[in-house]
Amino acid sequence: MNERQLFEAIDQIDDDLLERAHDRPAARGNAVFFRWIVPAATLAVAAIAGIIVWRAHNIPVPPVVPQTGQTTVPAMSATTLRAAPSVRGSEPTAVTARQTQPSAVSRESAPNTLPTATVTQPTATETQPTETRPAPSADVTGGAPAETTVSAPAETTVSAPAPSVPSSTVGEERYILLYGQKYYPSDDDTVIPEGGMGTFLGTVQHIAADTDAVPIGSPQADMSGAAVYLFSPSLNSNSPVVDLLRNDKIILVDSNHQYFVYTRR
Amino acid sequence: MNDTDIIALYWARSETAITETDRKYGALCRSLAARILNNAADAEECVNDTYLTVWNSIPDARPTHFKAFICRLLKNNAFNMLRRANAQKRSGGYTESLDELKEFLSSASTPDTEIDTKELGRAISDFLRTQNDRHRNIFVRRFWFCESVGEIADDLDMTEATVSVSLYRTKQKLKNYLEKEGYVL
Incomplete structure (x- = not known):
């Protein structure tokens, strides 16, 4: 087999393969489209966590709290x-x-x-x-x-x-x-x-x-x-x-x- | 306008059919012809000849895949023009594709071996169906449409290296596949 025969054989491939030859691969398109979601989600989570921590440090905690049955003296059983x-x-x-x-x-x-x-x-x-x-x-x-x-x-x-x-x-x-x-x-x-x-x-x-x-x-x-x-x-x-x-x-x-x-x- | 409507125009013998064909596939046809003929004027002439061939082929034929149909006619016309001009002077994308396929073949291959290209083409089609869309399309565009690696990479938003690697792997897999099928490469 020489290259010309191989080239002619490739020329014989089915029409449907030729029809789809210029189609965009869907998976790659989706990957590009959703690529921004990961960093965006990471930023959102970090921001929410930051807000929670900030609020936790700024809200005064009421003194005490535990009620009966929830409190604790470690040594008491x-x-x-x-x-x-x-x-x-x-x-x-x-x-x-x-x-x-x-x-x-x-x-x-x-x-x-x-x-x-x-x-x-x-x-x-x-x-x-x-x-x-x-x-x-x-x-x-x-x-x-x-x-x-x-x-x-x-x-x-x-x-x-x-x-x-x-x-x-x-x-x-x-x-x-x-x-x-x-x-x-x-x-x-x-x-x-x-x-x-x-x-x-x-x-x-x-x-x-x-x-x-x-x-x-x-x-x-x-x-x-x-x-x-x-x-x-x-x-x-x-x-x-x-x-x-x-x-x-x-x-x-x-x-x-x-x-x-x-x-x- | 979709392919079915364009074919209907050919069947109705409406000259609008050629206009619509050129609008939809003109760029593809010109680029393919230019890659084979390596000359813009020859390519334009080839495209016009192809439209005429399509006009004469339909309504006798009602192609299922109009894009493949018109591109096959165009390639035939282009190769005929090429032979008429001078086969030794051909260059461009077609020659590049041919040279790349030559590297793919081993030195032990015998040029005189009788090969049923239709049968081999069917085997290649079967192999390509086992590949994913991306690798298959890159292969077809490179070796059927004679597009350069750079053109494919630009169109698919990929690097040339990625396209080259894809082509290399697909060729290796094709080689293994054809050898299993009994072909001597």
């Missing part, structure tokens, strides 16, 4: 709460913590002022004058563990700035100051309802980092990690301040899972 001793000994249906001990105490005055607290037994009205604070778990386990129905807070996903909790000691009167409201140790029974502790406000160490209002509860326990709850399980305002003003109780849970109730006067 249903198991540990159930095993936690009740200060009041055996309480069949609910855990109650009473503390007559004044709340936040400054570091200097703590050793002298702590011994005034009493723990009221469930069946007796008399107080134990020498008891300074609710005993740590080891001391109370002799009694029947409280049947707590409190469900542990879930994992926290919100890290909102916590309110500051300055403490004050005015003579023998000690209190926790939250949003301008004074909370004093409660001397009445407070039953923690089934469903949770309320709104988690933060740990004492966290919310009172710039104060010395740490030692609350038993002297053996490290209260710096105690969790502070706003006792408002039924309220669901997005503002913890509003919730706080609507309620008159807060609850502190120390590292031994003992509960201390403070009420507003």
Whole structure:
């Protein structure tokens, strides 16, 4: 075969191939037509992401938030709460913590002022004058563990700035100051309802980092990690301040899972 | 105006048929003739001769592919003119295409071998149908319409290198295909 024969053979190719010889390949046309979409889409996504980030940094985050069941004290689980001793000994249906001990105490005055607290037994009205604070778990386990129905807070996903909790000691009167409201140790029974502790406000160490209002509860326990709850399980305002003003109780849970109730006067 | 309407005009013996043919395929015919004859005046004459041939061929024929029909007639006329003038002096796109095909063939090929060009043309058509539109059209435009690589590249918004690579690959695949079919290249 020589080139002329091959050329003549090519000259014999079918008519439909000749008809379509000058057609534009559709795929290439489409590729050219849509070529601008990729960078345009990339720019659009980048712009949207930028706006979102910018807005996230400029919108003030309301302090707090997590509500019952959504909040979180990492160390608190249903198991540990159930095993936690009740200060009041055996309480069949609910855990109650009473503390007559004044709340936040400054570091200097703590050793002298702590011994005034009493723990009221469930069946007796008399107080134990020498008891300074609710005993740590080891001391109370002799009694029947409280049947707590409190469900542990879930994992926290919100890290909102916590309110500051300055403490004050005015003579023998000690209190926790939250949003301008004074909370004093409660001397009445407070039953923690089934469903949770309320709104988690933060740990004492966290919310009172710039104060010395740490030692609350038993002297053996490290209260710096105690969790502070706003006792408002039924309220669901997005503002913890509003919730706080609507309620008159807060609850502190120390590292031994003992509960201390403070009420507003 | 589409091809069917133009053919209808030829059948109606309307002179408008030639005008419409020239309007639609005049540029293609002139460029093809110029590539074969390498002379604008000869190309114009060839195109006019082709229109006359078409006028005389229709209505006896009713071509299904009018573009292929007119281009085949034009190539025949152009080659006839070329032979009449001087076959040794031919040059241009046609010669380039021919030389490129010569490189494609091996030195072992025998020029005296009897080849049924129609049968070979059918085999080439079958092969081209297996190729995608882009590669097939580039091949047909290069070796049937005798367009240069630069013209094809410009028209398809491609680089000459891309067109050359496409042609090279298609020729290699065609060679393998024809050898499998029993042709000695």
